[in-house]
Amino acid sequence: MTINNHVALDLKAANRNRIFRAIISAERITKQGLVELLGLSLPTVTQNLNELVAQGLVCENGAFRYTGGRSAKGYSIDSNSRKTIGIDINRSHLSVVVINLAGEIISSLHEHRPFIKSDEYYRHMGELVVETVRKFTISEQELLGIGISVQGLVSSDKSQVKYGPILGNTGDTVNEIAKYIPYPCELFHDADSAAFAELWVSPDTDNAVYLSLSTNLGGSVIINRRIRTGDNFFAGKVEHMTLRPGGELCYCGRRGCVEAYCNTSRLTEGISDGRLDLFFQKLESGNPRAIAQWDNYLENLTILISNLHMLLDCEVILGGYMAPFLEKHLDGIIRRVRGINCPDIPENLITLANYKNEPIAAGAALYYLDRFIHKV
């Protein structure tokens, strides 16, 4: 094969990919719409559309009617033609989501189930996945991948937990964790998964720090729309930055880490037994203990945010399971950060996550979808 043939094939593949992604973005578009949008010839668009239809990825979807009686066929992706599964193994719950080719969650299962490193737990997780695959009749060809998010740092080849003191699974491999899942799986760090889900729904976000505010605090740094993992997987792991030297004990064994002050147990302790909804109800009804714990929590969280601002000067996204409760409190958080050392920070420096439904499980699933979409 000559170099020119290579170039021609690359160009053909690139055109097909542009057409496919344009159809995803537009949701429904005509041939002529693609010609105008992408600056391609009608024969090129027609040929690629035919191929995408033959692959089952794109389908005709009704007609656009124009004045004057002419109408043109609309094309959409066949959102059911591919699916991907994401799992969130958390110390207090287990979630499984199924996402279709359009990036929509079509099934979401959330069990309050403490993590116990045991055959029984992994067997149960395997049964949930097998049952989900059966229920949605997902064939092997349709299944793009299964991503398992864990509360721990994972190796760059996504096959092993490199650091997992929360779940006590440091060193465990994906083969052990997914022993009862009869499909290939990969491991993901939970906060990185949530940050990936956030990027999926935030096309204008280039640089940001994503804070996953949940039972445990997690962080992820996004630079040029990519998650920075660092040379030793620790980039963005703000939870183990020292906030109070010699302070409270963290699960990592050191004292005074951000995590020891900014996990949600610090809020719900003695008030709502781990339940954030109940905590915010009590806070909003003026419960003095809830007010004191919230004040203490915010004092620590806002020091972290102001430090991150000084280091990276980019958007700080507040996500995780706490995000849906923060709407009413965002202004107060911004005021506090301004009061520490940044009086002029713009309003939009601190934002709430856009992806609210199971971002950790969804992020692990969306990884496969993103990879697929870019290589069609």
Ligand SMILES: [Zn+2]
């Ligand atoms: Zn720590």
